[in-house]
Amino acid sequence: MPRLSMPLFWRVCLINGAVFLLGTLVLALSPATVSARPLLSELVVLLLGLTVIVLVNGALLRTVLRPLDRLTAVTGQIDLRHPGLRLDEEESGPARPLVRGFNAMLERLEVERSTSTARALQAQEAERQRIAQELHDEVGQSLTAVLLGLRHLMDTAPERSRAELDELRGTTRTSLEEVRRISERLRPGDLTELGLVSALAGLARATSARNGPVVRRSLPSAVPELSSETELVIYRVAQEALTNVVRHARAGTVDLSLALSDAGLVLRVVDDGVGIPPGAMGAGIQGMLERAQMIGGELDVRSHGERGRRSGTEVRLSLPLPRRAEP
Structure with a gap:
């Protein structure tokens, strides 16, 4: 059976009304009276009564509104990169439904961020795998073919061109090793x-x-x-x-x-x-x-x-x- 929850506005109104009603009953049932021209002692009594009413009202409202202060403080500390931050529901008093809803919202946000991050990282790994495969199959094989061609040319080229061909062959071999290294980093x-x-x-x-x-x-x-x-x-x-x-x-x-x-x-x-x-x-x-x-x-x-x-x-x-x- 769902629990009935009174809106916070009506909780505040109920507290104020109860305090004012209690103050009215105390004045009505007490022997204290006020003259047409109030005496100093009567003003003191009224002032004390007003002070008590304000203090009682403030103490009761504090139990309701204190969780809102904690909620405001926690809101500024939220960082979804560091999940797990929650408000204590047991110490929230009348604001427990609000705190429970806030904690549930945080949990949903963390789950959604974790899910989206996992999907993004999986897509990143899949893209790395694809690029690594293309580097190995396309660029690597092309450079290997160039090396074989340069080796064949060196066997038939004149002596004056072999030094340049050998330097070009070394550059190509270095490029092939670099492609393989990059491919290995992308796909271990x-x-x-x-x-x-x-x-x-x-x-x-x-x-x-x-x-x-x-x-x-x-x-x-x-x-x-x-x-x-x-x-x-x-x-x-x-x-x-x-x-x-x-x-x-x-x-x-x-x-x-x-x-x-x-x-x-x-x-x-x-x-x-x-x-x-x-x-x-x-x-x-x-x-x-x-x-x-x-x-x-x-x-x-x-x-x-x-x-x-x-x-x-x-x-x-x-x-x-x-x-x-x-x-």
């Missing part, structure tokens, strides 16, 4: 073929090989069985974190670790670079945060000191382990 083949641990190890080696900082890795020999979506999120967060280190941190070393505990799985990328300003939220960090929330994880990005000093930055992704079905 190691992740599907060799698993998460091997893919992270390969990512660390590739980062160090591209004139980047030295990446020291600490990875387990195996991890519990994870969904393909979860593995992809872990890989993408590590990839984005290492990319940010190479581009912005000016770091000498980076520690990449994946640790397993009773609480869950923790990915950490820690560098010894210049750090980031507090509260920084660029597109890369925002993307990592949305990916983490999509699989129920928590992302924490913090600097170990002041901006401009070699304080270092830590990116920490915490994921709960999937529960095993009891036999």
Whole structure:
């Protein structure tokens, strides 16, 4: 059976009416009287009675309107990138229906944002897969054909042209390697073929090989069985974190670790670079945060000191382990 709820306006009117009625009854039943020309003592009594009425009315209205003040304060703190903020319904008193509706609205907004973010990230991954496939099949094969043609020309070209052809062949080979590298970043083949641990190890080696900082890795020999979506999120967060280190941190070393505990799985990328300003939220960090929330994880990005000093930055992704079905 649905609960009847009185509108807030009528609650305020009812409180005021009850207070005024009570004050009227007290004056009517009390022996106090007021002369045609009020005496000072009578004015004091009236003033005290008015003060009591105002205080009682204010105390009763405070119980009704206090949740609205909390609601106003919480509204300014809402950030759908950090879900979970709610008002306490038990302490809302007469405004409980309003607070319950506000919390329900927040929950719907968070669910809708999470769903739309998941769809956007899935579409992004699908587009990356398509571009990677086209780079491999179209551009890669074309460059391979050019290399074969240049090799054939070098066998038949005069001696004076071979040096130029060899230089052109080296440029083409470098371009082919770059296309393959870009394709690998768009579609991590190691992740599907060799698993998460091997893919992270390969990512660390590739980062160090591209004139980047030295990446020291600490990875387990195996991890519990994870969904393909979860593995992809872990890989993408590590990839984005290492990319940010190479581009912005000016770091000498980076520690990449994946640790397993009773609480869950923790990915950490820690560098010894210049750090980031507090509260920084660029597109890369925002993307990592949305990916983490999509699989129920928590992302924490913090600097170990002041901006401009070699304080270092830590990116920490915490994921709960999937529960095993009891036999």
